Amino acid sequence: MADVIAIRVNGAEHKVGAHADTPLLYILRNDLGLKGTRFGCGNGECGACYVIIEGRAVASCDTPLWSVAGKDILTIEGLGSEGGLHPLQQAFIDEQAAQCGYCASGIMMSAAALLANNPAPTDAEIRAALDKNLCRCGTHNRIVRAVQRAAVKQA
Amino acid sequence: MSSALATAPLPASLADNPRLSQWLRFVRGGTVSITPGKVELGQGIVTALAQIAAEELDVAFERIRMVPAAAPASPNEGVTSGSLSIQDSGSALRLVCAQARALLLERAAQRLGVPMAELDVDDGNIGHASGAKTDYWTLVQADERLLEREATGAAAPKSPDRYRIVGTSVPRLDIPRKAAARAGFIHDLEWPGMLYGRVVRPPRHGAVLLSCSQAKTAAIPGVAAVVRDGSFLGVVAEREEEAIRAATALAAGCVWEGGTRLPEPGEIGAFLVRQASKTTVLSEKSDPSVGKGRTVLEATYTKPFLSHGSIGPSCAAARFEGAGSLRVWTHSQGVYNLRRDLALALGLPAESVSVQHAEGAGCYGHNGADDVALDAALLARAVPGRHVKLQWMRADEFGWAPYGPAMRVQLRAALDAGGRIVDWQHEFWSSGHSSRPGRGARPTLIAANYLAKPFALLPAIDLPMPAGGAGRNSIPLYDFPNQRVVNHYIEAMPLRTSALRSLGAYANVFALESFMDELAGAADADPVEFRLRHLSDPRGRAVIEAAARMSGWRDRGRIGSGERGMGIAFAKYKNLGAYCAVVAEVEIEREVRVKRLWIAVDVGLVVNPDGVVNQIEGGAIQAASWTLKEELKFTAEGIACQGWEDYPIFRFSEVPAVDVQIVNRPDQKSVGAGEAPLGPTAAAIANGVNAALGVRVRDLPLTPERVAGAI
Numbered sequence: 001m002a003d004v005i006a007i008r009v010n011g012a013e014h015k016v017g018a019h020a021d022t023p024l025l026y027i028l029r030n031d032l033g034l035k036g037t038r039f040g041c042g043n044g045e046c047g048a049c050y051v052i053i054e055g056r057a058v059a060s061c062d063t064p065l066w067s068v069a070g071k072d073i074l075t076i077e078g079l080g081s082e083g084g085l086h087p088l089q090q091a092f093i094d095e096q097a098a099q100c101g102y103c104a105s106g107i108m109m110s111a112a113a114l115l116a117n118n119p120a121p122t123d124a125e126i127r128a129a130l131d132k133n134l135c136r137c138g139t140h141n142r143i144v145r146a147v148q149r150a151a152v153k154q155a
Numbered sequence: 156m157s158s159a160l161a162t163a164p165l166p167a168s169l170a171d172n173p174r175l176s177q178w179l180r181f182v183r184g185g186t187v188s189i190t191p192g193k194v195e196l197g198q199g200i201v202t203a204l205a206q207i208a209a210e211e212l213d214v215a216f217e218r219i220r221m222v223p224a225a226a227p228a229s230p231n232e233g234v235t236s237g238s239l240s241i242q243d244s245g246s247a248l249r250l251v252c253a254q255a256r257a258l259l260l261e262r263a264a265q266r267l268g269v270p271m272a273e274l275d276v277d278d279g280n281i282g283h284a285s286g287a288k289t290d291y292w293t294l295v296q297a298d299e300r301l302l303e304r305e306a307t308g309a310a311a312p313k314s315p316d317r318y319r320i321v322g323t324s325v326p327r328l329d330i331p332r333k334a335a336a337r338a339g340f341i342h343d344l345e346w347p348g349m350l351y352g353r354v355v356r357p358p359r360h361g362a363v364l365l366s367c368s369q370a371k372t373a374a375i376p377g378v379a380a381v382v383r384d385g386s387f388l389g390v391v392a393e394r395e396e397e398a399i400r401a402a403t404a405l406a407a408g409c410v411w412e413g414g415t416r417l418p419e420p421g422e423i424g425a426f427l428v429r430q431a432s433k434t435t436v437l438s439e440k441s442d443p444s445v446g447k448g449r450t451v452l453e454a455t456y457t458k459p460f461l462s463h464g465s466i467g468p469s470c471a472a473a474r475f476e477g478a479g480s481l482r483v484w485t486h487s488q489g490v491y492n493l494r495r496d497l498a499l500a501l502g503l504p505a506e507s508v509s510v511q512h513a514e515g516a517g518c519y520g521h522n523g524a525d526d527v528a529l530d531a532a533l534l535a536r537a538v539p540g541r542h543v544k545l546q547w548m549r550a551d552e553f554g555w556a557p558y559g560p561a562m563r564v565q566l567r568a569a570l571d572a573g574g575r576i577v578d579w580q581h582e583f584w585s586s587g588h589s590s591r592p593g594r595g596a597r598p599t600l601i602a603a604n605y606l607a608k609p610f611a612l613l614p615a616i617d618l619p620m621p622a623g624g625a626g627r628n629s630i631p632l633y634d635f636p637n638q639r640v641v642n643h644y645i646e647a648m649p650l651r652t653s654a655l656r657s658l659g660a661y662a663n664v665f666a667l668e669s670f671m672d673e674l675a676g677a678a679d680a681d682p683v684e685f686r687l688r689h690l691s692d693p694r695g696r697a698v699i700e701a702a703a704r705m706s707g708w709r710d711r712g713r714i715g716s717g718e719r720g721m722g723i724a725f726a727k728y729k730n731l732g733a734y735c736a737v738v739a740e741v742e743i744e745r746e747v748r749v750k751r752l753w754i755a756v757d758v759g760l761v762v763n764p765d766g767v768v769n770q771i772e773g774g775a776i777q778a779a780s781w782t783l784k785e786e787l788k789f790t791a792e793g794i795a796c797q798g799w800e801d802y803p804i805f806r807f808s809e810v811p812a813v814d815v816q817i818v819n820r821p822d823q824k825s826v827g828a829g830e831a832p833l834g835p836t837a838a839a840i841a842n843g844v845n846a847a848l849g850v851r852v853r854d855l856p857l858t859p860e861r862v863a864g865a866i
Contacts, residue, residue: 018394026396035343036336040466041549045799048466076336085335092334096326096765099773100197100517101333102340102467127807134799136466137197137517138776140810142769 005069009034010078020066025049027065028075036076036105047133050106051075057113076105079112088112091150099137107133111147120151165308168192169247172230176302178251179208181295185279187214190222191248192232193240194488195329196518198829199766200240202327206762207245210321211252211312213276221328226490226510234489234591236654237622238732238827241762245825249312257310258301262294315760315821324765341486341513342470342546350379351395352534352545353402355388356555359414359793360651364388368408375401380537385607389534391543415649417789424457424563427584432643437626442636448569448577450677456666456853459786461559461655462802467516469523469556470546473535480507481532486515487524492593500529500603500610519777521653523547523556525592529600553796555601558787559655560586562625564666574678576689579638581629581667586648587615588624588658615652617644622729628660628834631667632727633689657833660728661778664834665841665855668724672842673851682723682842683708694734694757697818699725701755702736705816718743722842724835733758733831737775741843746859749779749811749840754832756815759823768815770828775813778836780805784856
């Protein structure tokens with residue numbers, strides 16, 4: 001039977017009716033219409049579904065709904081939108097840091113979590129922070145440059 | 156120039172789809188809709204095609220609206236593959252837009268009563284020195300039939316020296332929405348009342364479903380339907396997570412029988428040689444005036460089965476509408492090909508099926524995109540009138556999408572006393588590199604094989620030369636007086652294989668260019684000089700020289716030895732496309748690390764320099780990942796790969812720096828970039844390992860165990 005659980009996403013309160021063990025990913029995408037968070041593997045192995053929960057980038061595909069009740073959840077939509085892009089999003093455009101772009105949201109969430117703790121990361125620190133995110137198109141170096149660009153802009 | 160073009164045959168895309176209105180439309184309000192039949196796969200093709208259209212029409216780039224392909228609405232350009240879109244679609248659009256511009260100028264001249272030659276076009280506005288003016292949109296509004304005519308190829312396209320938009324790094328059209336979480340991937344589509352589907356696959360290919368807990372699963376709350384057709388099994392549910400749970404429950408209650416046993420894991424080359432194969436000679440050249448040579452070398456190289464490994468598993472949506480008509484949304488590379496196979500599998504006339512493209516995650520060849528579309532259609536058939544969206548799970552992707560075939564390449568060459576190759580023998584063993592849909596009398600979509608009235612799977616075909624499938628790049632571009640290239644095509648292969656980025660070129664170039672280094676060693680020659688010694692093609696020589704210059708090849712002693720080394724490799728993709736030379740700097744500690752790649756590439760006339768660099772970089776990084784890490788694991792019982800833990804690919808900290816230099820050739824036709832660096836990157840890395848350690852690893856991937864074993 002469905003439960004009703006209150007969650008806070010991008011600063012807004014939502015009451016969602018779903019099994020308490022539903023992965024957060026499906027709530028975000030299908031109940032709240034936040035399509036920027038993506039399914040990649042369902043096991044937390046690829047990073048396509050990353051969101052920021054209480055400052056940390058975590059896999060929403062294996063985070064059950066019950067575990068995030070009352071916590072602050074930030075998705076790529078909360079980072080910025082076309083009307084007001086986050087420096088990371090602008091930097092991805094400036095560096096043309098995408099091919100297919102499927103992994104981009106999750107990577108930006110990892111990068112945002114990194115920059116919040118380390119506003120001027122080195123190349124190696126950026127790579128280490130993004131190591132849990134997979135990119136198959138081979139856009140890694142452009143993405144690292146985009147994160148560096150955003151860091152400079154934020155500083 | 157115009158007379159020469161008028162007699163030239165139209166590009167195939169245009170000959171097949173000659174009506175101008177199939178390709179472009181002037182839309183009131185001052186925009187231009189361009190409707191190519193090629194699709195965005197993450198390679199940036201749509202932006203490049205928009206540049207070509209804007210250039211030839213003389214309108215601002217911002218006025219162009221690119222319409223995704225659909226069957227039957229778009230021109231049928233077959234499959235977006237083979238690095239051919241700039242050639243096929245680009246050359247068609249160039250002629251279409253040049254003809255449209257000429258037609259519009261002719262109309263403007265009539266309307267304004269001035270000679271056509273005195274008119275100027277600026278952003279679609281046509282003006283005369285007298286002050287008389289009109290514009291494209293006004294003219295088209297006056298005669299809406301203007302573009303309802305066939306392409307002639309007679310209007311001369313612009314000369315490249317007048318290009319303003321082609322040749323510049325126009326930013327990709329799709330990246331802003333992808334950065335802002337408004338990507339519009341197929342995975343993101345939804346409709347009111349949409350249902351979610353999931354499939355339950357057998358434990359191994361060819362297994363038959365004896366029984367399943369269909370009624371029990373159907374009773375789970377939220378489940379709208381359990382669909383069984385023979386051994387095809389799936390569920391449809393109101394919520395996505397319910398579909399996943401129901402599929403898991405359903406799978407647990409299934410009893411399967413039989414199925415195809417896979418080869419015993421072990422030495423892949425030996426397995427391939429043991430299979431029945433059809434042998435053909437692809438190239439034979441002999442010059443009796445040249446001696447037999449003194450030094451003979453032989454070596455055998457192998458490449459494992461590879462997975463596409465797209466980050467987003469395959470996805471499709473489908474809806475049966477009234478009177479047996481079907482609509483499908485897909486990220487297939489060929490909407491018409493898919494339409495044909497869907498119709499065959501479902502027993503529908505093709506006219507009843509419409510197929511709309513929407514972007515998927517990165518596509519590197521024939522992946523699960525087509526297969527999942529039939530899955531979605533089979534599920535949607537059980538719930539007419541409702542949209543069903545189905546995304547494969549990660550294990551479906553690793554277990555059921557076609558694989559890049561394993562290959563074995565055996566080489567033998569003879570050197571004369573002067574260190575020249577006088578004889579070259581190349582033999583390879585491989586299954587077919589294409590089981591794409593839309594090409595045969597039976598559908599190739601995986602679910603069709605499991606229906607109550609099943610369609611036997613067609614074997615992957617051996618694509619013909621000169622582009623070839625397994626034979627791609629097997630014929631050396633070097634000038635060898637005696638040579639023989641032999642293809643051993645394995646028709647029956649228990650693993651389902653099809654096109655993966657660069658097809659046979661990856662294995663052939665890895666082998667050929669590794670062997671060139673082995674021969675250079677035997678001839679005591681520098682690998683760069685040794686290649687140039689055998690290569691007369693000036694464009695090939697130029698990229699090799701450029702890569703050597705970029706990397707400081709002559710001074711490569713600077714990086715030390717014992718743990719570090721530099722290797723070079725080269726190919727002209729398909730022997731028809733882009734020239735690409737790669738120098739790799741590798742470092743070996745516990746494992747091989749690629750520190751840096753220097754790449755020189757010649758794709759002829761460059762449409763979008765940053766687009767080319769992005770494709771080359773991406774291709775090289777993907778190839779480095781294949782080369783060092785990737786191998787599909789299986790046992791006789793089935794595919795032993797469920798998730799990324801079983802199929803590691805490069806992570807950020809493993810990715811080398813990549814420098815790309817474009818050798819621009821505005822006088823040469825544009826060719827595709829995306830697949831050119833794959834083979835050369837593999838061989839450059841292996842040659843770098845040899846330079847560092849003095850050992851030759853001939854079996855991919857170059858794992859720590861293999862490197863240690865070779866020492």
